Amino acid sequence: MNRISFIKRELPYEIEEEIKTLRTNIQFCGEDKKVIMFTSCISGEGKSTTALQVAMSLSELNKKVALIDCDLRKSILISQVEEGTVESGLSHFLAGQCKFADALYATNVPRLAVMFAGVVPPNPTELLSGERFKKMIESLREGFDYVIIDCAPIGMVVDAAIVAPVCDGTILIIESGIIKRKFAASSKAKLDRTGTPLLGIVLNKVDHKKDGKYYGKYYGKRYSKYYKKNED
Numbered sequence: 193m194n195r196i197s198f199i200k201r202e203l204p205y206e207i208e209e210e211i212k213t214l215r216t217n218i219q220f221c222g223e224d225k226k227v228i229m230f231t232s233c234i235s236g237e238g239k240s241t242t243a244l245q246v247a248m249s250l251s252e253l254n255k256k257v258a259l260i261d262c263d264l265r266k267s268i269l270i271s272q273v274e275e276g277t278v279e280s281g282l283s284h285f286l287a288g289q290c291k292f293a294d295a296l297y298a299t300n301v302p303r304l305a306v307m308f309a310g311v312v313p314p315n316p317t318e319l320l321s322g323e324r325f326k327k328m329i330e331s332l333r334e335g336f337d338y339v340i341i342d343c344a345p346i347g348m349v350v351d352a353a354i355v356a357p358v359c360d361g362t363i364l365i366i367e368s369g370i371i372k373r374k375f376a377a378s379s380k381a382k383l384d385r386t387g388t389p390l391l392g393i394v395l396n397k398v399d400h401k402k403d404g405k406y407y408g409k410y411y412g413k414r415y416s417k418y419y420k421k422n423e424d
Contacts, residue, residue: 196276233347264316267309281310356386
């Protein structure tokens, strides 16, 4: 297995605590929730950053974690690489252009492996709906404690709706003050129709200065409160 190093940033205390809260909520969803997909309404809401931080946080609990970049259309995860060369990714593997081991990378974060999106393919929907992808997820399920999937925005393309059925749960990232209520409800409805449980919603980039809960400039602009899905 090839190896890369992620840029390691020291998070402000408040952000780190919010990530740990999200991690804890995921754990309390049950041991059967191993494969978890992160998506958003549109691009730029912070889903990839959140997925990466959660994957890192889970690995700190001595869990083996695989982070799979399924955003085959507009991936940003590779921008977090500090050292190492990424030659193959998910699109290469699904198209039969490389072996599974060549697309999965060890990282400088103990117990965390990552598969990057690879080159942008002409047929991302077809690749993600194929048997090769389903078998890959089942293999990862057997080899890791958690599989975190970073998928394209559900409000923009159909990819997340295709990926969700092979997952145990989904998490929807919503940017505070940007996404309208009707659009958020529409995105949630698309996830509900997949039949995969919505584990919760992350309200991201909350400006705490407006609600009297200011924890620092960076935190106020970037991170999240986690709201578990209300039971009917």
